[in-house]
Amino acid sequence: xxxxxxxxxxAVLLMSAATWAQQALWGTAPVVxxxxxxxxxxxxxxxxxxxxxxxxxxxxxxxxxxxxxxxVWEAPGIADLKEGKDGVWEFTTTAPLKPELYSxxxxxxxxxxxxPSNVYMIRDVATVTNVFIIGGGRAxxxxxxxxxxxxxxxxxxxxxxxxxxxxxxxxxPAGYETSGKRYPVFYLLHGAGGDEEAWINLGxxxxxxxxxxxxxxxxxxxxxxxxxxxxxxxxxxESSKGxxxxxxxxDEAKNTVEGAFELAFPDVVKFVEKNFRTKKGRANRAxxxxxxxxxxxxxxxRYYPDMFGYVGLFSGATSxxxxxxxxxxxxFDAKLxxxxxxxxxxxxxxxxxxxxVFKSVTDYRxxxxxxxxxxxxxxSDGGHIWRKWRIYLTEFAPKLFK
Numbered sequence: 001x002x003x004x005x006x007x008x009x010x011a012v013l014l015m016s017a018a019t020w021a022q023q024a025l026w027g028t029a030p031v032v033x034x035x036x037x038x039x040x041x042x043x044x045x046x047x048x049x050x051x052x053x054x055x056x057x058x059x060x061x062x063x064x065x066x067x068x069x070x071x072v073w074e075a076p077g078i079a080d081l082k083e084g085k086d087g088v089w090e091f092t093t094t095a096p097l098k099p100e101l102y103s104x105x106x107x108x109x110x111x112x113x114x115x116p117s118n119v120y121m122i123r124d125v126a127t128v129t130n131v132f133i134i135g136g137g138r139a140x141x142x143x144x145x146x147x148x149x150x151x152x153x154x155x156x157x158x159x160x161x162x163x164x165x166x167x168x169x170x171x172x173p174a175g176y177e178t179s180g181k182r183y184p185v186f187y188l189l190h191g192a193g194g195d196e197e198a199w200i201n202l203g204x205x206x207x208x209x210x211x212x213x214x215x216x217x218x219x220x221x222x223x224x225x226x227x228x229x230x231x232x233x234x235x236x237x238e239s240s241k242g243x244x245x246x247x248x249x250x251d252e253a254k255n256t257v258e259g260a261f262e263l264a265f266p267d268v269v270k271f272v273e274k275n276f277r278t279k280k281g282r283a284n285r286a287x288x289x290x291x292x293x294x295x296x297x298x299x300x301x302r303y304y305p306d307m308f309g310y311v312g313l314f315s316g317a318t319s320x321x322x323x324x325x326x327x328x329x330x331x332f333d334a335k336l337x338x339x340x341x342x343x344x345x346x347x348x349x350x351x352x353x354x355x356x357v358f359k360s361v362t363d364y365r366x367x368x369x370x371x372x373x374x375x376x377x378x379x380s381d382g383g384h385i386w387r388k389w390r391i392y393l394t395e396f397a398p399k400l401f402k
Contacts, residue, residue, distance in 0.1 A: 283309045
């Protein structure tokens with residue numbers, strides 16, 4: 001009898017566990033959000049019956065200019081949702097959205113939250129947002145399409161210069177594993193607060209390269225996405241320090257030697273050329289970056305003038321720093337003269353005309369012009385945002401290794 005009771009209890013517990021597991025596995029969202037309509041208008045919904053105010057904020061809305069210590073910054077716009085039946089709040093864009101990858105989140109009674117109906121999210125420094133894509137035009141390059149796909153690997157390399165093992169993200173083109181061929185290498189650098197995950201996630205690097213290569217618009221290449229924070233082993237949550245809080249200005253940065261990342265860059269190149277089938281020489285190496293990564297790219301290519309034939313500066317530039325004691329920044333004019341005397345195969349600058357760095361980029365271009373240093377310039381609308389940096393990547397990559 002006792003055994004029978006135990007069997008009944010066990011059966012009930014198993015059925016209960018199975019029920020909970022099925023709910024987790026098969027649970028469906030109570031509302032659809034975002035809903036992309038046939039005319040590319042989009043409806044956002046959130047069930048919040050006790051809320052007083054629900055808003056959506058995202059880069060699909062007109063930008064809000066805000067004052068920052070570095071000048072005027074374009075912040076995502078905000079729109080109000082209206083409460084409807086059963087406590088479901090709703091907002092539909094007044095006009096169709098242009099093809100693009102968009103990010104957004106909700107604000108409920110002043111608290112920012114994710115859309116519980118949308119499982120697709122991206123981290124940018126310490127901010128997490130939901131994302132969706134409106135297809136068509138350039139935005140189709142950001143999608144996973146039915147084309148041959150490359151491989152994305154996270155790898156660790158030893159940096160003797162920095163005295164630590166460090167993590168990089170590497171994209172190898174479709175067919176790399178079996179082709180036996182050697183490939184040129186493109187080193188792609190992130191901005192302040194980013195890490196080796198930034199370009200592959202926010203920048204859609206693998207999708208863009210897969211699609212450009214499949215269309216015959218870009219040469220098959222290896223893309224190496226580094227961690228430009230010389231004090232870090234890896235992205236937050238991926239290092240021996242555990243789940244640290246991502247920050248634009250962490251305390252560790254204060255103890256880092258000026259120019260450390262630039263001085264240590266040959267460690268990355270040596271590792272890549274030892275562990276991958278690469279083509280050697282400056283004609284087969286490119287470097288580019290956004291914002292801080294643009295600063296790094298300019299400095300690295302100037303300090304090592306025989307290393308890179310292709311240089312890309314996205315939303316950033318560099319200038320003299322006479323107070324610096326780092327050899328990277330010393331003798332700015334002389335080093336730049338040497339770099340351009342070797343005739344870069346491409347020196348590319350891109351910036352948005354409302355970007356807060358636009359003036360410094362303009363000043364840098366003026367200096368290049370005055371010295372007769374040739375470069376290619378791409379100017380877009382917009383500011384210091386990922387939407388523009390993805391565009392710059394789609395413009396820059398097809399120009400490489402031709």
